[in-house]
Amino acid sequence: MTxxxxxxxxxxxxxxxxxxxxxxNIDTKIIPNTIIIDELLKENIDGLVLSGGSPRIGLEGSLGxxxxxxxxxxxxxxxxxxxxxxxxxxxxxxxxxxKVPEFGKVELTINKNDEILKKINNKSIVxxxxxxEVTKIPxxxxxxxxxxxxxxxxxxxxxxxxYGFQFHPEVEHTEFGMQFFKNFIKICESN
Amino acid sequence: xxxxxxxIEETVKKIKNEIKEETLIAFSxxxxxxxxxxxVNKAIGNNLIAVNVDTGYMRKNEPQEIKxxxxxxxxxxxxxxxxxxxxxxxxxxxxxxEKRKIIGETFIRIFENVAKEENIKYLVQGxxxxxxxxxxxxxxxxxxxHHNVGGLPKDMNLKLVEPLRDLYKDEVRKVARSxxxxxxxxxxxxxxxxxxxxxxxxxxxxxxxVREACDxxxxxxxxxxxxxxxxxxxxxxxxLLPTKSVGVQGDQxxxxxxxxxxxxxxxxxxxxxxxxxxxNVIEKISNKITNNLGNEINTVVYDITNKPPGTVEWE
Numbered sequence: 001m002t003x004x005x006x007x008x009x010x011x012x013x014x015x016x017x018x019x020x021x022x023x024x025n026i027d028t029k030i031i032p033n034t035i036i037i038d039e040l041l042k043e044n045i046d047g048l049v050l051s052g053g054s055p056r057i058g059l060e061g062s063l064g065x066x067x068x069x070x071x072x073x074x075x076x077x078x079x080x081x082x083x084x085x086x087x088x089x090x091x092x093x094x095x096x097x098x099k100v101p102e103f104g105k106v107e108l109t110i111n112k113n114d115e116i117l118k119k120i121n122n123k124s125i126v127x128x129x130x131x132x133e134v135t136k137i138p139x140x141x142x143x144x145x146x147x148x149x150x151x152x153x154x155x156x157x158x159x160x161x162x163y164g165f166q167f168h169p170e171v172e173h174t175e176f177g178m179q180f181f182k183n184f185i186k187i188c189e190s191n
Numbered sequence: 192x193x194x195x196x197x198x199i200e201e202t203v204k205k206i207k208n209e210i211k212e213e214t215l216i217a218f219s220x221x222x223x224x225x226x227x228x229x230x231v232n233k234a235i236g237n238n239l240i241a242v243n244v245d246t247g248y249m250r251k252n253e254p255q256e257i258k259x260x261x262x263x264x265x266x267x268x269x270x271x272x273x274x275x276x277x278x279x280x281x282x283x284x285x286x287x288x289e290k291r292k293i294i295g296e297t298f299i300r301i302f303e304n305v306a307k308e309e310n311i312k313y314l315v316q317g318x319x320x321x322x323x324x325x326x327x328x329x330x331x332x333x334x335x336x337h338h339n340v341g342g343l344p345k346d347m348n349l350k351l352v353e354p355l356r357d358l359y360k361d362e363v364r365k366v367a368r369s370x371x372x373x374x375x376x377x378x379x380x381x382x383x384x385x386x387x388x389x390x391x392x393x394x395x396x397x398x399x400x401v402r403e404a405c406d407x408x409x410x411x412x413x414x415x416x417x418x419x420x421x422x423x424x425x426x427x428x429x430x431l432l433p434t435k436s437v438g439v440q441g442d443q444x445x446x447x448x449x450x451x452x453x454x455x456x457x458x459x460x461x462x463x464x465x466x467x468x469x470x471n472v473i474e475k476i477s478n479k480i481t482n483n484l485g486n487e488i489n490t491v492v493y494d495i496t497n498k499p500p501g502t503v504e505w506e
Contacts, residue, residue, distance in 0.1 A: 008330070010330040010331045010332070011331070012324055012325070012331070012332075012334065012461065013461060014324075015320050015324055015357075016459070016461060019359070023192055023193070032330075054330075054331060054332035103497075103499040103500035104462075104497040104498070104499050104500060105464070105497060127462055127499075129499045129500075171461060171462045172457070172458040172459055172461070172462055173462040173464065
């Protein structure tokens with residue numbers, strides 16, 4: 001059974017990420033972001049989700065041991081909302097308060113092809129909930145999708161399986177939510 | 192996917208191991224606590240005592256309906272009429288978080304009294320995932336303190352058992368259907384009841400108004416859904432806003448409160464879309480509310496906010 005854990009950064013939908021993985025028959029567990037990385041690696045996990053978190057945590061602050069997790073683990077990682085913003089900051093990008101924050105229903109437009117976007121329409125409905133956003137992509141990352149008010153919606157590391165999602169694929173109202181997770185699981189399984 | 196039968200089997204087994212003596216359950220007659228009561232009843236039978244509290248903030252006819260349900264389920268139950276206690280404890284309280292916490296504590300003190308009389312240590316609650324998620328903790332922001340989590344007093348003497356903590360409403364409904372419970376499709380109703388459907392002070396008089404308005408919204412929307420004019424929403428109700436507006440009723444000036452209608456579609460309450468009620472249905476609701484409530488209400492508005500950024504209940 002594929003093992004993907006959810007690192008809890010205090011998001012409202014952390015438990016929904018756990019539920020989505022469970023529904024997809026993944027061996028999953030919610031773990032605090034203060035977890036010691038060496039202990040985590042001992043569990044032979046195939047992938048990690050870095051959850052969103054309470055307001056503004058993406059802008060500053062350390063997000064527990066997420067830095068160490070990104071540095072030390074070689075498994076696929078998917079950051080969501082604050083988790084995504086943290087990935088961008090960690091690798092040298094920039095996060096700033098959004099000029100127009102997004103809450104609720106938003107149309108997502110995909111710019112590029114990628115394995116994380118398989119079977120997902122070029123335009124689809126996603127749900128958002130953020131005050132801040134990535135304004136500068138780190139070197140060695142590319143942007144895969146945008147919305148009207150937020151140009152950086154999905155980022156991907158060029159060499160590693162590290163992804164960031166500004167919107168929330170784990171909520172029921174995101175049209176292809178499950179599919180994003182299925183694609184991520186596939187990446188974890190073939191890593 | 193979620194397998195209700197497997198969940199029932201595992202949970203009953205777990206409860207049998209965890210509880211070996213008499214236990215209370217906080218019973219509201221909603222889907223969550225009814226499922227919980229059925230599961231615990233399966234595990235420990237008559238050792239379970241269901242306690243229902245009439246807070247005074249219940250909907251029309253609700254206390255009687257809950258009594259009937261407890262009888263029908265053959266539960267060993269206590270019914271506690273506590274309207275005066277609740278009205279008094281909320282006197283002069285305007286802040287929604289304060290209201291929720293007072294209600295939570297008042298509930299617990301009542302349960303503690305019953306527990307003391309019966310010499311009981313355990314309290315079963317139908318807490319589900321959104322309740323503890325939104326209540327927040329050291330780590331998670333508090334969106335609203337659910338009465339059964341964030342509203343619990345720190346010094347409570349009862350040990351909590353919460354078998355549904357990891358489930359969302361859609362999953363609880365699947366369990367309810369599997370157990371053949373008649374409440375399986377019932378719309379959610381918050382524990383603090385109508386007290387949080389009155390913005391500001393939840394007086395007895397305002398409760399009477401919002402109770403009537405909720406009843407109208409429920410009946411009209413259910414009728415419209417039956418006639419296939421619209422899909423039955425996840426949750427549908429009225430909110431009383433203590434803002435006054437000027438109206439003209441029977442050639443006379445009227446100066447009454449505002450009622451907001453709220454109806455949303457959801458699967459799990461964690462994201463919601465406002466329901467697109469057809470205009471003829473919403474017009475009928477508006478007319479009924481202003482006619483039945485006379486000069487107490489002369490403006491009706493419709494809430495068109497999704498969650499996020501809104502939440503389902505206004506408070």
